[in-house]
Amino acid sequence: MSEIKRRDPRTEWIARNRLHPQHLEVLAELGQGVASEWMGSAGIVRRNPHAVGFMGPNGIKRIDRSGVQQGAGGGGAAKSTAQSKPLVEIEAPAFLVAVVPDLSGGRLSSHDRDLLGLARQLADADPERRGAVMAVVVGAHKEDSYADAGVDRLLHLESPELDGYAPEARVGALVAVEEAWEPRHWLLPDSKLGGADLGRRLAVRLGERPATGVWQIEADARGEGGSGWRCTARGAANTLDIQRPLPRVVLALAECAEPVSETRHAAQPLVLAQPLPAQLSRIEDLGPVAVDPAGVALAEAEFILSAGNGVRDWDGFHRAAKMLGATEGASRVAVDDGFMPRDRQVGATGIWVTARVYVAVGISGAIQHLQGIQSCDKVVAINMDSGCDMIKRADLAVIGDSAQVLEALVALVEQEREEKRHAA
Numbered sequence: 001m002s003e004i005k006r007r008d009p010r011t012e013w014i015a016r017n018r019l020h021p022q023h024l025e026v027l028a029e030l031g032q033g034v035a036s037e038w039m040g041s042a043g044i045v046r047r048n049p050h051a052v053g054f055m056g057p058n059g060i061k062r063i064d065r066s067g068v069q070q071g072a073g074g075g076g077a078a079k080s081t082a083q084s085k086p087l088v089e090i091e092a093p094a095f096l097v098a099v100v101p102d103l104s105g106g107r108l109s110s111h112d113r114d115l116l117g118l119a120r121q122l123a124d125a126d127p128e129r130r131g132a133v134m135a136v137v138v139g140a141h142k143e144d145s146y147a148d149a150g151v152d153r154l155l156h157l158e159s160p161e162l163d164g165y166a167p168e169a170r171v172g173a174l175v176a177v178e179e180a181w182e183p184r185h186w187l188l189p190d191s192k193l194g195g196a197d198l199g200r201r202l203a204v205r206l207g208e209r210p211a212t213g214v215w216q217i218e219a220d221a222r223g224e225g226g227s228g229w230r231c232t233a234r235g236a237a238n239t240l241d242i243q244r245p246l247p248r249v250v251l252a253l254a255e256c257a258e259p260v261s262e263t264r265h266a267a268q269p270l271v272l273a274q275p276l277p278a279q280l281s282r283i284e285d286l287g288p289v290a291v292d293p294a295g296v297a298l299a300e301a302e303f304i305l306s307a308g309n310g311v312r313d314w315d316g317f318h319r320a321a322k323m324l325g326a327t328e329g330a331s332r333v334a335v336d337d338g339f340m341p342r343d344r345q346v347g348a349t350g351i352w353v354t355a356r357v358y359v360a361v362g363i364s365g366a367i368q369h370l371q372g373i374q375s376c377d378k379v380v381a382i383n384m385d386s387g388c389d390m391i392k393r394a395d396l397a398v399i400g401d402s403a404q405v406l407e408a409l410v411a412l413v414e415q416e417r418e419e420k421r422h423a424a
């Protein structure tokens, strides 16, 4: 093997970026970990106050007083937070609760996490006979936090037939899971992102009468219905609540339960013994159609151009978003100042986004904003201040005036389109 040391630009970037979740981990790998204690020349133990503690999930530095130092010395903030949670392992579950998450953009949405919280309520109700929560992931995904979201068993079903809009193939795959494991309950998000449709189709195939629009479940003191649970669901076009015994197939609304935050679970992989049945699909997916990016919900948008207090030329910003085909987002300051509508606010008190590319224009990178973009794949920052936190978080930074940078970007896109038109 060659002795030549190769540089890894990504590792170097994480080492420079103290806000990156793997910052401490990478520093330790590079041998630059921050020692929390050492013996000084006078024989006195010295402590580095900056190396003590770890970043909590809300971005606030926490000090662990239990004696087990978390984070310092190379755990990595996210990893150390996860490791600090007690691990729950269910070896021989009495039953399974299957959850089919939407995985919008390939990641667990907040709705999916609420649903897993609901599944935990069902699985953990009887400590003597605990069930296990099984996440059934259909098609490609990029999520790696199933254990923290409360998943005991993880079943990933992959096949080219399951990609795109393939409701029949997906229901066929879920029926194969039903035959293999017979989960006590099937939980799906009652959402427009796929869960509502898939759940209803599944219920028909299983011959079950589903509960839809469920927002609460509780133990059934009256003992009706056999499941030991009752559910409350929105009905009659959202005008009233309907109570009924909890059926096997449940389509639940967002905020139906608290997401799991206190425990870590095994997320043990499961494999379907028999191959997925070949489906005679009557639907052919012709691919996505072009939609107006301005109308796309922020939580689902793949490409977001987001404006902050550093944007002065608002016409230029909207023009750039249109030209780039990006969905518009905003910082809270831009919303509070009346330049953008409230439903465009990104952040802890706005929308948590999962875009593949997030372009922050004139946004400083306050922790509340950074929380909302933590699941984005690539962050591009346009800012005058090269030392601001958004630049530290970004994968690509452009230092300059937002109006000028956007104008130049628009000119480039126009030029490229012009060239393509001539070439055609």
Ligand SMILES: Cc1cc2nc3c(=O)[nH]c(=O)nc-3n(C[C@H](O)[C@H](O)[C@H](O)COP(=O)(O)OP(=O)(O)OC[C@H]3O[C@@H](n4cnc5c(N)ncnc54)[C@H](O)[C@@H]3O)c2cc1C
Binding pocket: 307, 308, 309, 310, 311, 312, 330, 331, 332, 333, 334, 345, 346, 347, 348, 349, 350, 351, 361, 362, 363, 364, 365, 366, 367, 368, 369, 372, 382, 383, 384, 385, 388, 400, 401, 402, 403
């Ligand atoms: C409880 C609570 C909840 C909050 N929730 C949220 C939330 O959900 N989302 C959110 O965004 N905020 C939230 N905030 C507000 C947050 O703390 C920040 O105040 C806010 O994010 C700052 O917005 P900003 O970056 O647009 O503005 P600023 O902090 O004012 O930053 C403006 C940036 O623009 C740059 N700039 C200036 N001029 C130019 C130019 N011409 N070209 C390029 N760059 C330029 C500056 O260098 C600066 O970095 C919350 C605050 C609290 C207290």
